[in-house]
Amino acid sequence: ATTAMDEYPPLEWTSDVVSRDGGDPDPTEAAGDDSPAGGGADDVEDAGLWRQRQKAERHARLKAEVTGMLREMKPPLRDVFRKHALHCLPVRSLLRFRSVSKEWRCFISAPIFLHTQSHGHRSTSGIFWQIPPGVPGYSPFDPLAGGVPDPSLAFLPSSPCVAALASSNGLLLCAGILHSYYVCNPSTAEWTSVPEPPPPCLTYCVGGVPVVDDGGRTAVALLFEPSAGNLEAEYRLVRAYEICEDSPGVYGFQVFSSVAGEWRVSSDVCATEQLIPGSGVSAGGVACWRTTMQTVVSYDPVADSCRSVPWPMGYDTTASWQLGEMGGRLCCACVTDSAVQVYALTPPGLWSLLASYKVAGGEDSGEGFGEPPVFGSRPSPLRFQSGGSEVLLWVSGRVVGLDVASGRAREVCVAQEGPWMMGDADFVPHISTFARVFPQNVGGSHLRALTPQSKQKIM
Template sequence: MIRGKRANKLRSMDLKDIIRENALHFLPAKSLLKFQSVCREWRLQISTPFFEHNQSLSVRALQGLFCQRPGAPPMLIPFDPSCCGVPDPSLGFLPEAVDIRSSSNGLLLCQACSGDRDYYVCNPVTQKFKKLPKPSADHGNDAAIVLIFEPSLLNFEAEYKIVCAFQSADFNDATEFDIYSSRDGSWKTSGEICFATSPSTSMAKQGIYANGVVYFTAGSGFLSYDVAKDRSQLLKNYYGVCGTLGIVNGKLCSALLRGSTLTLSLLVNIHSNTMQMNSHSRMWDNQGRIALGAVLGSDVQSQSVLVVGDDLVVIQAGERLISYDLNTKVSRELSKPPKGYLTRVVPYVNSLVSL
């Protein structure tokens, strides 16, 4: 009976109304901005805070890369230019020139190139931004930093955190953590200190957030910081060379490209560094090897994994940029960025999330 009533209701609606009510919020932001011209009802619906909130919850797949070379403005490389885009990829709407530092579900974290090196969080689609207060701790010139934004069904306002791992001023080869909370509007330096690490020399400047934990590549291992527990751990990788960190099926993944073979591993035991060297306990669960010779071509000396997210791997192969879908096994050659622009790359989700 309920199904019959719903079917009758759908038959009585126009197709554009069905799409408006049931499909629009699954589309990336660029498509929605174009669809505002379809009719007055669509324009009104797309512009409401409730719709923006639903869209940020529904669209979570990666749709492009923000990339940048030193001293130059950022640029966006969309996976599908017809669906993903922003009005000003150079982020010229910000009050000063910036370096992109991190991204999370439609928001970008940027840092001013000069002066006080202020931090900004922005949505490049809406061109809305917030300038963050100056941290009490000295982060240095290029600290390792991660933006964490998880859209919540219950919170209309975008609440986010930033975790910065920086060189301790009191201890050599030690890392401290500074955390910004948008809810509190302030930074707080953690009392946690991780020894035997030096972010200024061995740590990747971009990290990954997965299941409540931030991970940074640190030398031949990984540095983890549990946000809720305020605890850090240095994870020694006894089982091979570290790969590029990413997220696959909601879990931390390491992607390593050797020649034309891609190896994917999921983190299964973050405490494996406490085991003996001959222990059978493993840090990584090998998910298999993928032969990409036909996709990458013959120049195997200049290939590397740039991004791993959802079911997508983005690889730099010489001067080419290639995306590979792990499910469909389909590859796509992306537009080639200018020389040097892959120095810093952050994945991007085209979202209407409101700041």
């Protein structure tokens, strides 16, 4: 009896494929469905070419994978620079780098890179200065890298009557002729107006024009902390004001938030002698001011709480001092006739000495130092802000940036030394970033429309 298996011949194994009839292997069967069909010599030749093509494609894929792995292990220098260093440069340098290639232009213009640069660049680019009455001026440490397109801030509506009040991580707080507030980015000429703050705000009219005058009873600070995960970072404007003229020295706080789009009044108050206008700085999201009784008043808008700590030098009426930020910490630069000392505030509320430099001509000057003095004359401290450890000082018509960690110094000439410079002049540090100035989420007539000048961005 025959079975179903007897109907098929026995299998014979070959080097390429199994043949059921004992003959030569079928090239089309060995190649699969995608191989050439047919049974002639030409078909065998086509199958050989097909195998060569498949082998070449596999080799190309393997080569691409190996090249990719080698590129990850040892990338080209241009890729390393673009990935790890480009976002640390100021705006003006990045605008020049856009001309390197179309790829770089697209990379630098991408919103995610602009946000990364505003979060990563923390070096002071220059300083705004102003001698009232007059338009502001700007002096960069490096004109090719840290310059701004319009140092006079002419893109603001109230120009030329503009006063730079405070800064924070690339944004600048300004006041107009009616003491209206503006928040702008001088590096990109973006700006927005801030709604008029609520009372107390003494208002009177001159020739039918309303003018706001607080009699110097308010002190302001700008808070802006870019977040790596938030493309629309929030900025806050904090106003410290005397609650009542009959009770001097008692201060409340008004806070404007760009996210909320409105002002609110704090529930906490602070009793001190007098806050010094023009001393407001931002440190770790907290607004800080100097006082006439040599204390530091700080207000945290998130926690809605304030506190007061004494300055680090004790009782010394001859010392001059300013506040600033280094790496998110509140710091204080104190200058006497014999030394320049820089302190940082620790979490317990105590001051820690970071660096001390001698001043020539002081009481301790002489051969006992062991090292030459750093300053030939007594400098004056300025407000400062840096992601590193740089403090700003005024020395004989120059602004000196001194890194207290490395001891390195850089300088920029502002103007000739004179009594007008350190008397009424005000200095505001600036960090050149692509920080965006988003409009407030409010509507109403108090928001000014953008002018054609303000719409021009250096992008």
